[in-house]
Amino acid sequence: MGSELQILTAKNLTVGYKKKQVLSALDLTLKYGKLTCLLGPNGAGKSTLIRTLTGIQKGLSGSVTLDGKEVETISSKELARKISLVLTDRLTPGNLTVYALVSLGRFPYTSWIGTLKDLDKELIHWAMEVTGTLKFADRHIGELSDGEKQKVMIARALVQDTNIIILDEPTAHLDSPNRIEIFHLLHTLAKDTDKTILISTHEIDMAIEHGDDMWLVMPEKNINTGIPEDLILNGALEKAFGSEQLSFDYAKGRFTRKSQLQEVSLNVIGDPIHVKWTKSALERAVFGSAEKSIEIEKVGEAIQWKIQETGKTFNSIELLIKHLTLDENKH
């Protein structure tokens, strides 16, 4: 399997509108079986780029090639068999069953009346199984939660049977467990089915954790590409999202406000997990001056926080912080 096979490439591409260039000098490649995250702040031009890559909108200059052909010269019918999309558009047809919606993905392949053959049905069954939507196949779209809807739309894209799936902000309205689930699902799909998946997102931690490849929209209106870890270590990620108030915490792998980066002078010892979360809470509450050591110990089943200098003990981090704040105010 040629894992580095390029399926979609952009050369020296400029995207935008007549009056305004949005992104320029783009050299991008999508590779077989990889999950690529297009990461950038809101309004950075991610959607415009996606529209250009999928041939909906013309690029201002440069070229986009899909399977060796200029994307603009491919008919929309042919394109529908090569790229499927999951968009941010809200779904209104509440009376459509999940099964009926997913089977609409066979649109490019079925006859004029849209009859499903056995092969189509097998594919629909498979797509609903891997996305975990089979169990509510007979329910109506209007009854689903946002997370379930998004999975249904991914199943629909799978049914379209394309090598490339492009998703525009697929986790925008979702809660955190659903976000993780969707990213995990997409990563697994890319790995197991050799699909090429591109997600646009502004969720940095998700992109770092699940993306095989990252396209990072930079403040200079171009895009840096590479695997997430390389882009972290060469400082590109911090440059892309950082600001005067915001900087990337390289140890923790997330962005933090600069004022919070104050190191805690308190010495915390004990079980590493408890130490981590205790420190995290103390950092938020901001303690500077007083030199104190805190020991976390197990008393039977319960956990206790003990200030070694005074010997005082607390049953929760909240109580510990309350005490320390009072203490500090006295000084």
Next chain:
Amino acid sequence: MTGVLSSGLKSRSIVLLLALVVILFLLDLGLGSVRIPVWDTINVLLGKEIENPAWQAIILKIRLPRSITAVLVGAALSVGGLQMQTLFRNPLAGPSVLGITAGASLGVAAVMLAAGSVTTAFSIRQLDIGGSWLIIIASTVGAAVVLLMILAISFKIKDNVVMLIVGIMVANITIAIVSIWQYFSDPEQIQEYVLWTFGSLGGVTNDQLGVLSLIVLAGLFMTFLLSKTLNVLLLGENYAQSMGLNIRRSRILIIAVTSILAGAITGFCGPIGFVGIAVPHLTRSFLNTSDHRVLIPSCVLVGAMLMLFCDIISQVPGSTTVLPVNAITAMIGSPIVIWIIVKRRNLKSSF
């Protein structure tokens, strides 16, 4: 597997609807100022001799054309409304709300009022086949002009509610043009035009009925050919396009078919409101589906049922009074829709 069970249920509902249409059709033939027993009605339809030759004449010459017209009107307006609701993805869309009916009225007014005494509404009934084509073409062109204007604006506006408001405004402009035209016309001509706006199923002669049936059947057939397109449009135009649908061509086709259906009906029977909006909702609500391959034939049947029912009421059985059918559709239909909305509470998600 899923889907099999529900498709069996759907075909059973369609058979049930078909049976209801047949029953209402027979009732419509039998009821009126003269009451004719059902068996005699059936015998007349089967071409057998019955004891009362007057009944035979009443059924074949007067009531049969009117009942067939009712079926055609119900079917055409319902399917037109269904297409509009799917195209604009708006539950309030329909031929009358979006000004298609108003456009058709403008076309008819142009023929009636401008042509002066040569072609008044009264003479529509005496028109030969050529004349009926004139009315159909005028109202269809009128409907299409309004729809094309709305379509042109819809390229600029993405929001469906705004689109609907624009449609209502365009309808108002059209109605205003007709009023100005009326203001400068002769009283007799105005009277004929006003009579036409009340709506009538009885004014269609046998010759004209052939023309009307041909147009409506062709329109229904074309709509059925579009059912896959309409289904994929349920997901919105962006998704439809990503699946390879030619949006511009589909829009034009859908609008053309709707203009022909609504235009032809309006030309012959007057602007009949309400049916186009209500029937698609009733059908979706009863069958619990959005699949146009089921919805189109079902809308034909439900629309026919509703119009037959309204026609029976408008004849006021047992009396010689005939009420304007346009008033009856709204008077009977609106409470039905309100009742359905309150009872099922799924109109909002039904689209």
